[in-house]
Amino acid sequence: MDNKNEWKRHRIQALWALLTNSYLVGFVQGKIYRGKLKNLCVPGLNCYSCPGAVGSCPIGAMQAVIGSWNFRFAFYAAGFLMFVGALAGRFVCGWLCPFGLVQDLLHKIPFVKKIDTFKGDRLLRRLKYVILIVFVILLPMFLVDVLGQGLPYFCKYICPAGTLEGGILLVLFNKSMRSALGWLYAWKSVLLIVTVILSVIIYRPFCKYICPLGAVYSVFNPISVFRYRVDKEKCTGCGACAKVCKMQVDPVKNANHPECIRCDACKKACPAKAITNTFQRP
Amino acid sequence: MSRILSAPRAGIVIAVLGLLVMGFGICRGEMAVVLEKAINICMECVGIG
Numbered sequence: 001m002d003n004k005n006e007w008k009r010h011r012i013q014a015l016w017a018l019l020t021n022s023y024l025v026g027f028v029q030g031k032i033y034r035g036k037l038k039n040l041c042v043p044g045l046n047c048y049s050c051p052g053a054v055g056s057c058p059i060g061a062m063q064a065v066i067g068s069w070n071f072r073f074a075f076y077a078a079g080f081l082m083f084v085g086a087l088a089g090r091f092v093c094g095w096l097c098p099f100g101l102v103q104d105l106l107h108k109i110p111f112v113k114k115i116d117t118f119k120g121d122r123l124l125r126r127l128k129y130v131i132l133i134v135f136v137i138l139l140p141m142f143l144v145d146v147l148g149q150g151l152p153y154f155c156k157y158i159c160p161a162g163t164l165e166g167g168i169l170l171v172l173f174n175k176s177m178r179s180a181l182g183w184l185y186a187w188k189s190v191l192l193i194v195t196v197i198l199s200v201i202i203y204r205p206f207c208k209y210i211c212p213l214g215a216v217y218s219v220f221n222p223i224s225v226f227r228y229r230v231d232k233e234k235c236t237g238c239g240a241c242a243k244v245c246k247m248q249v250d251p252v253k254n255a256n257h258p259e260c261i262r263c264d265a266c267k268k269a270c271p272a273k274a275i276t277n278t279f280q281r282p
Numbered sequence: 283m284s285r286i287l288s289a290p291r292a293g294i295v296i297a298v299l300g301l302l303v304m305g306f307g308i309c310r311g312e313m314a315v316v317l318e319k320a321i322n323i324c325m326e327c328v329g330i331g
Contacts, residue, residue: 047328056319061319065312087297166324180331185330
């Protein structure tokens with residue numbers, strides 16, 4: 001995708017990130033928004049402990065409900081993910097996820113050797129499904145304390161978004177939080193640093209290998225209402241679309257592949273204009 | 283309207299099912315748990331403990 005089109009997408013990502021993190025006073029005071037809007041989930045990975053966040057992260061919400069003493073499953077968050085996933089699939093990853101934007105921007109930093117793919121890449125992409133099932137669902141459900149409460153294991157041990165969006169700022173502003181720092185903060189900082197470095201070298205490593213939200217939406221990608229279509233009569237088989245895809249998807253083989261984040265790079269690269277967005281049946 | 287009607291059926295059905303599942307969760311009070319968690323700083327999320 002040429003720079004102009006890519007930056008157009010980044011502007012929309014940034015606008016959405018600003019909209020869902022519009023409690024700007026929180027960034028100044030080091031406090032979080034405590035209003036009723038936080039009843040609602042946002043579609044992307046956006047930590048609710050980010051000082052600006054005005055909505056709830058669906059993955060955090062799911063763990064909070066599963067891990068609470070009076071519920072064993074999170075129908076609200078699961079239904080929300082089904083609804084958004086069935087309508088848009090991984091369009092959310094490409095356009096509406098603040099952490100996706102961060103990785104997109106980091107990947108623009110020049111590096112000696114960018115890595116498109118490597119041995120084991122395909123296998124490693126299945127890791128996000130394991131993380132979804134184990135850390136988001138099973139552990140909060142079964143590894144519980146005497147009161148029957150489970151921790152948000154994904155948020156606690158894996159998610160670097162919480163450290164980036166909430167941890168750094170809150171700790172900077174809050175003296176009492178600074179005094180409570182320990183090994184967990186160090187661990188999560190290491191994870192964040194590794195994610196940042198890898199994002200410079202590999203395109204969206206967190207989305208490809210780790211993100212449980214991406215895993216959920218990827219399941220819906222093949223049947224989502226918003227989809228891509230390749231006009232086989234127009235397609236010349238030049239391979240320009242597959243070559244430009246940073247998620248290593250070949251739209252001609254599968255235009256609605258689970259890894260496609262609908263970034264539109266293939267659409268723009270197609271010289272025959274054979275790839276279109278559509279809401280129509282395949 | 284015709285675009286909506288010609289949308290992939292499975293997607294539409296699952297979206298509607300999602301709304302119903304979401305409604306069920308709301309009815310049994312899950313939103314209160316989400317709100318309670320979201321309006322307090324999540325110590326696990328930010329890496330304090």
